[in-house]
Amino acid sequence: xxxxxxxxxxxxxxxxxxxxxxxxxxxxxxxxxxxxxxxxxxxxxxxxxxxxxxxxxxxxxxxxxxxxxxxxxxxxxxxxxxxxxxxxxxxxxxxxxxxxxxxxxxxxxxxxxxxxxxxxxxxxxxxxxxxxxxxxxxxxxxxxxxxxxxxxxxxxxxxxxxxxxxxxxxxxxxxxxxxxxxxxxxxxxxxxxxxxxxxxxxxxxxxxxxxxxxxxxxxxxxxxxxxxxxxxxxxxxxxxxxxxxxxxxxxxxxxxxxxxxxxxxxxxxxxxxxxxxxxxxxxxxxxxxxxxxxxxxxxxxxxxxxxxxxxxxxxxxxxxxxxxxxxxxxxxxxxxxxxxxxxxxxxxxxxxxxxxxxxxxxxxxxxxxxxxxxxxxxxxxxxxxxxxxxxxxxxxxxxx
Amino acid sequence: xxxxxxxxxxxxxxxxxxxxxxxxxxxxxxxxxxxxxxxxxxxxxxxxxxxxxxxxxxxxxxxxxxxxxxxxxxxxxxxxxxxxxxxxxxxxxxxxxxxxxxxxxxxxxxxxxxxxxxxxxxxxxxxxxxxxxxxxxxxxxxxxxxxxxxxxxxxxxxxxxxxxxxxxxxxxxxxxxxxxxxxxxxxxxxxxxxxxxxxxxxxxxxxxxxxxxxxxxxxxxxxxxxxxxxxxxxxxxxxxxxxxxxxxxxxxxxxxxxxxxxxxxxxxxxxxxxxxxxxxxxxxxxxxxxxxxxxxxxxxxxxxxxxxxxxxxxxxxxxxxxxxxxxxxxxxxxxxxxxxxxxxxxxxxxxxxxxxxxxxxxxxxxxxxxxxx
Numbered sequence: 001x002x003x004x005x006x007x008x009x010x011x012x013x014x015x016x017x018x019x020x021x022x023x024x025x026x027x028x029x030x031x032x033x034x035x036x037x038x039x040x041x042x043x044x045x046x047x048x049x050x051x052x053x054x055x056x057x058x059x060x061x062x063x064x065x066x067x068x069x070x071x072x073x074x075x076x077x078x079x080x081x082x083x084x085x086x087x088x089x090x091x092x093x094x095x096x097x098x099x100x101x102x103x104x105x106x107x108x109x110x111x112x113x114x115x116x117x118x119x120x121x122x123x124x125x126x127x128x129x130x131x132x133x134x135x136x137x138x139x140x141x142x143x144x145x146x147x148x149x150x151x152x153x154x155x156x157x158x159x160x161x162x163x164x165x166x167x168x169x170x171x172x173x174x175x176x177x178x179x180x181x182x183x184x185x186x187x188x189x190x191x192x193x194x195x196x197x198x199x200x201x202x203x204x205x206x207x208x209x210x211x212x213x214x215x216x217x218x219x220x221x222x223x224x225x226x227x228x229x230x231x232x233x234x235x236x237x238x239x240x241x242x243x244x245x246x247x248x249x250x251x252x253x254x255x256x257x258x259x260x261x262x263x264x265x266x267x268x269x270x271x272x273x274x275x276x277x278x279x280x281x282x283x284x285x286x287x288x289x290x291x292x293x294x295x296x297x298x299x300x301x302x303x304x305x306x307x308x309x310x311x312x313x314x315x316x317x318x319x320x321x322x323x324x325x326x327x328x329x330x331x332x333x334x335x336x337x338x339x340x341x342x343x344x345x346x347x348x349x350x351x352x353x354x355x356x357x358x359x360x361x362x363x364x365x366x367x368x369x370x371x372x373x374x375x376x377x378x379x380x381x382x383x384x385x386x387x388x389x390x391x392x393x394x395x396x397x398x399x400x
Numbered sequence: 401x402x403x404x405x406x407x408x409x410x411x412x413x414x415x416x417x418x419x420x421x422x423x424x425x426x427x428x429x430x431x432x433x434x435x436x437x438x439x440x441x442x443x444x445x446x447x448x449x450x451x452x453x454x455x456x457x458x459x460x461x462x463x464x465x466x467x468x469x470x471x472x473x474x475x476x477x478x479x480x481x482x483x484x485x486x487x488x489x490x491x492x493x494x495x496x497x498x499x500x501x502x503x504x505x506x507x508x509x510x511x512x513x514x515x516x517x518x519x520x521x522x523x524x525x526x527x528x529x530x531x532x533x534x535x536x537x538x539x540x541x542x543x544x545x546x547x548x549x550x551x552x553x554x555x556x557x558x559x560x561x562x563x564x565x566x567x568x569x570x571x572x573x574x575x576x577x578x579x580x581x582x583x584x585x586x587x588x589x590x591x592x593x594x595x596x597x598x599x600x601x602x603x604x605x606x607x608x609x610x611x612x613x614x615x616x617x618x619x620x621x622x623x624x625x626x627x628x629x630x631x632x633x634x635x636x637x638x639x640x641x642x643x644x645x646x647x648x649x650x651x652x653x654x655x656x657x658x659x660x661x662x663x664x665x666x667x668x669x670x671x672x673x674x675x676x677x678x679x680x681x682x683x684x685x686x687x688x689x690x691x692x693x694x695x696x697x698x699x700x701x702x703x704x705x706x707x708x709x710x711x712x713x714x715x716x717x718x719x720x721x722x723x724x725x726x727x728x729x730x731x732x733x734x735x736x737x738x739x740x741x742x743x744x745x746x747x748x749x750x751x752x753x754x755x756x757x758x759x760x761x762x763x764x765x766x767x768x769x770x771x772x773x
Contacts, residue, residue, distance in 0.1 A: 013770055013771055020414050021418075022413065023411065025410055026411050030766070031767070033768065034770050039773035042771035054773055105494060106494040106507075110514045114515075121510045128506075128507075129495035129504055133496070214609075217602050220598055220602040223416065224623045226625045227625065230506065233622060238609050379669065381417065382420040382422040382596055383596065384425040385424050386426070394446050394451070394465070
């Protein structure tokens, strides 16, 4: 039996191994509960460190593209260890982007005002019907192995971007990267190099972040040996919640109307005085600044400068400083969605597309964690304590 | 209320969160030691005898048995929502008939969810009105999915039939006999709530993010579609259907026991004694199978159960509800691949009750992973 003080700052969420059963701290929302052992990623809330397969996030942010990081997450192999495997992986995810016409038609048949995350969920579900038949293995393990899902979701999100933008369907150019294909779909023009780099970076940073609600939902569903498309439909259902992925939309709704830094500071003060919430602040895991923010802030600054939107960056900086001054003493810090939402905006995405774009990156982490877990997974079934009425009898009730 | 905080700030548990007490609930009591299942305090055996599925859904969702007027209003509300958006049913034309019925059903539900007006997805107040819509839409869509398997057109609902009978009518295209409808309804009643099983738990994780009830139900369905969960009644039935007669069943069971085979439909994480749902449904299964000239299946089931429980009962392994529901759904005329669907329709009641119980103050559920690389 291992005993872990998981909610104390002395525990950094690393161990040589876990001896089950474990004894841990248990907080609200199951904070501190150890729900898995993983080799995919390491997240230490108290030091703010995040690493995929042992490589710190800071190193991943300056080198490889998203496909390479996805390959690293899923297989544990870097480009130098397994160049052949990486090339094959690139070929597979890129070629899995051709979608059945029926699936595109189904998405395009939806009410155009439907929230994009719902379109994506419906599209993934329909795609699953084309990929798997009733005769297939229900666990659909093969499909986690083949890794088609990351490319398929990227293609679907691209089609949704085109549909929302009023453009007709068009598959990505043969052999282009996932980021190139998506940007071409989003803006209906060939992407520029700095845009491709920015989207790759966003996907890398969003790829894996412990057992957040969408990933944990997928793990629970996977533990029942459901097919991978059911898994993703379930994960996408959690991604949209206003307390998770939905937050990025709120960031833009708050930031875009602010005209200058003075108005920004005033708005922060007034919002907080009135007991309001600054979107993009506060994180369950971190009680210190999210390390991914530092990386993104620099990227947003550069992109804003080159696109003549320095005003927007300055407003964001002003909101960040004012909110940090007020909230940091209460342990509330900026999170990835603040600058993440801004960067998606600068790349040309309307606010409601944010969660869908995040989802593409997140597929890599989800696929990696679920695939890893399938080897040893046990059905997730916690207990509850019954506090309802004592046993009673229908006969003894007089019903009006 | 499960989201309010832990029962204890320190707990011991095993993989799969086994043994972890995640929180309090007032909805159902699953007593795995005495083999008792209570909804809001009422034993499930009593509800099977005395209550309709509509009454039971009301009880599970809202906490008390409905008065006559409350029941009339609840039934009217359920009937009002029997017509899902036509786009959802049309979506079937865009998926292959060979796809798993649960996947087709999922696709229809995801399309239907696109037709729920946006404020209802994010405003907490609006969600309280949605269980009726989900219960009725899903029944209509599930019936269409099962018909699609046989390449048959959907059938419009009939307002003069109750939930259980109408579902069978829409699925099979004919009004079921009173006996059939009652047996099917009994299976819905005993499966309407079962604590924090994996599907309910995944629904709870989704609702904890502030998502809508429909999204939570989709996640629950995902969990339930898995072979270890709702899919188990298919596997259990296929096992029985592959046996020739009671003697063959005994012989096969003894041989399988000797090599340590795991029998689908036997054993349960919580029940270490006979599953009360099995005893409640057995009389219905016997009657239906006999009436349909399939008594041999009943005898095979009894023989297999006796062998397996005789050998493993001492270890707390008994027949669970998945071993018996297929013996009801088969004579009713449902295809084997559709067996998880009635379970889905019934158990979503419990998921929604847990979600509504969680909503007011529940924190986002996000446990941790220990890095062992």
